Amino acid sequence: MDTCKTEEWRKLRNAGKACPHRGQSVEENLELWDKMLRGDFREGESVLRVKTDLTHPDPSVRDWVAFRIIDVERNPHPLVGAKYHVWPTYNFAVSIDDHLMGVTHVLRAQEHSVNTVKQSFVFKHFGWTQPVTIHFGRLKVEGGSLSKSKLKALKLRYDDITMPTLAGLRSRGIQPEAIWELILSVGIKPSDATVSLANLFSINRKILDPKADRYMFVPEPVKLVINLPKRIVAKIPVHPSFPERGHREYELGPGEVSLYISRKDAELGSFRLMELANVVVRRKEGDVYYGEVVGYTIDEAREAKMPIIQWTPDNSREAVVIRPVAAGKKAVERGLIEPGAETLREGDIVQFLRYGFVKLASRDTMEFIYIHE
Ligand SMILES: [Zn+2]
Incomplete structure (x- = not known):
């Protein structure tokens, strides 16, 4: 039990010296403890310390506080109000809990590793076995901030798709298995690790690729007019690697047909419309491109080195x-x-x-x- 003024005690601690109360007898300590429980002291007037090592290189480890008085009239506990005024500190409460609950392993962030040192004294005093502690570093995301203050400043929700938070990654479509795999690949180590979103995306891509069905989307669309001498049924595979998943059919022609392709693709001048026909652009009027069908097979397109492009029909x-x-x-x-x-x-x-x-x-x-x- 220590009734030193905090400032005076801290000076002695920093000098590695014992305060006058450190050598008190068990009887004296028990009497002061009873007084503290009874309410004879006010906040800051007495604390219960864990005897550690006055020469420990980290001053915060030296005789740290196990119990202190809280002025519960001013700061009532959210659940029990002003019922108790003597409260254990985090490190003391956690040590006792871990022992009583039979905790065998503790996972703790590296920045809190001093807590493991502090708690070791409680375990030694009681003759208990301290759980195995595994310290891990922070996982940082390259090119993305995980800080709460940044979220607040930008008025963003945790699940905003632009944030690399777990909730944000989930709403963006990153699969839980991808995060799992990434973390396993980084491993548990006390140093901080930086992962890149590109790395996470490449793992996610491998997971999504066999599952995701394929669709034709045309960004920045322009109209393409072609003449089909015969009726053609374009069969768009649901997934090229899994023919058993079927296809979607679009019937076009015969005659003049309008469809949509991306402006960038239209500017290529010649291309194969996926599963439809090989086309050479002949002229352009405003934003409308007019093309000529020069073949139907993919082999012809390959020979002519035509890129295969996606398109959408008139009713897209x-x-x-x-x-x-x-x-x-x-x-x-x-x-x-x-x-x-x-x-x-x-x-x-x-x-x-x-x-x-x-x-x-x-x-x-x-x-x-x-x-x-
Ligand atoms: Zn003292």
Whole structure:
């Protein structure tokens, strides 16, 4: 039991010296303890200390406080109000709890490793076995801040898709298994580790790739007019690696047909419209491109080194892709999506061909969240 004034005690502690109360007898200590419980002291007038090592290199370890008085009239406990005025400190309470609950292993952040040292004295005094403590460093995300103050400053929710918080990653479409795998690959070590979002995305991509169905989305769409001499049924595979999942069919022609492709692709001049026909652009009027069908097979397209591009038919629907850019910053990309996407449900993750993996956020507005390439 110690009735030193805090300031005086701290001076002695920093000098590695014992205060006058350190040598008190058990009887004297018990009497002071009873007085403290009875309410003879006010906050700050007496504490119970754990005898440690006055020469310990870390002064905070020297005779740390196990019990102190709280002025509960001023600061009532949220649950028990002013019922008790003598309270254990975190380190004391945790040591006792760990022992009584039979805790065998403690996982603790490296920055709190001094607590393990402090608690070791409680275990020694009682003759108990201290749990094994595993210290781990912080996991930082490169190019992303996890700080709560930043979230607050930007008025963002924890699950904002631009934040690399667990909730944010979940709403963005990162799979729990990807985070699990990333953390296993980093391992548990006391030093801080920095992981890159790119690394997380590449793990996530491997998980999503076999699951995600493929759809044709056309960003920055322009109209392409072609003439089909015969009726063609374009069969778009649900997933090229799994033919058993089926396909979606779009019937086009015969005659003049309008469809949509991306402006960037239109500017290529020649291309293969996926599963449809090989086209060379002949002229452009305003924003409308006119193309000539020069073949139908993929071999011909390969020979002519034509890129295979996605397209959407005349009755395609408007869609929006929200792309996380930086904390609190999002980019919006508008485009057209093939009618087959009507059957998607909110939360579904698909791949937009030649675009990236996306998650449907709203069916009403056909709003998708961009996950990664
Ligand atoms: Zn003292």
